[in-house]
Amino acid sequence: QVQLVQSGAEVMKPGASVKVSCKASGYTFSSYGINWVRQAPGQGLEWMGWISADTGNTNYAQKLQGRVTMTTDTSTSTVYMELSTLRSDDTAVYYCARDGQLSSWGQGTLVTVSS
Amino acid sequence: DVEMTQSPLSLPVTLGQPASISCKSSQSLVYSDGNTYLNWFQQRPGQSPRRLIYKVSNRDSGVPDRFSGSGSGTDFTLKISRVEAEDVGIYYCMQGSHWPRTFGQGTKVEIK
Numbered sequence: 084q085v086q087l088v089q090s091g092a093e094v095m096k097p098g099a100s101v102k103v104s105c106k107a108s109g110y111t112f113s114s115y116g117i118n119w120v121r122q123a124p125g126q127g128l129e130w131m132g133w134i135s136a137d138t139g140n141t142n143y144a145q146k147l148q149g150r151v152t153m154t155t156d157t158s159t160s161t162v163y164m165e166l167s168t169l170r171s172d173d174t175a176v177y178y179c180a181r182d183g184q185l186s187s188w189g190q191g192t193l194v195t196v197s198s
Numbered sequence: 199d200v201e202m203t204q205s206p207l208s209l210p211v212t213l214g215q216p217a218s219i220s221c222k223s224s225q226s227l228v229y230s231d232g233n234t235y236l237n238w239f240q241q242r243p244g245q246s247p248r249r250l251i252y253k254v255s256n257r258d259s260g261v262p263d264r265f266s267g268s269g270s271g272t273d274f275t276l277k278i279s280r281v282e283a284e285d286v287g288i289y290y291c292m293q294g295s296h297w298p299r300t301f302g303q304g305t306k307v308e309i310k
Binding site: 127128145 | 239290
């Protein structure tokens with residue numbers, strides 16, 4: 084069955100960068116892209132961007148352009164999301180989700196930004 | 199960006215009674231391939247979101263048949279025929295026809 088397993092919780096200082104991983108299994112990795120979605124405490128879902136696992140092409144939310152970078156490692160079926168210049172309002176649970184219609188989701192990674 | 203507007207934002211329901219959530223998009227979700235990529239997700243307390251419905255009306259594997267989706271163009275509905283205790287949570291619609299993907303604000307379903 085499809086599984087997306089994310090890396091563990093992180094506590095970061097403002098201005099730092101964080102890199103969250105999402106390891107896929109149970110399907111042909113290169114056949115589906117991965118989206119990243121975040122959810123601030125008590126808030127709704129915010130789409131951050133998408134990466135093709137095949138070509139590495141990306142599509143980022145405009146508000147995060149310049150701060151977010153998504154990459155893939157096909158040798159380990161892992162997708163990474165790096166967010167730089169962290170601010171307190173980046174505190175959120177970050178999810179990866181498979182394919183253009185977000186059919187399967189990871190368990191989430193809590194990133195806390197605090198001085 | 200395509201704006202997704204859900205209503206109501208809070209939905210208290212009695213066990214065994216039906217529930218209905220509306221989702222309206224600011225522009226048509228009909229894609230160039232003829233499909234309409236409107237999805238519904240359920241997020242139970244403390245859990246990751248889970249997709250229930252894709253392409254307006256198709257239930258994902260394992261989703262009870264009391265959940266149904268309908269609509270076209272810019273106007274969509276999620277219905278629960280008889281609400282059960284396990285249906286408590288927040289429901290989101292999301293459009294997958296345009297970039298960037300956008301979600302509705304979420305509808306909180308709770309038991310009266």
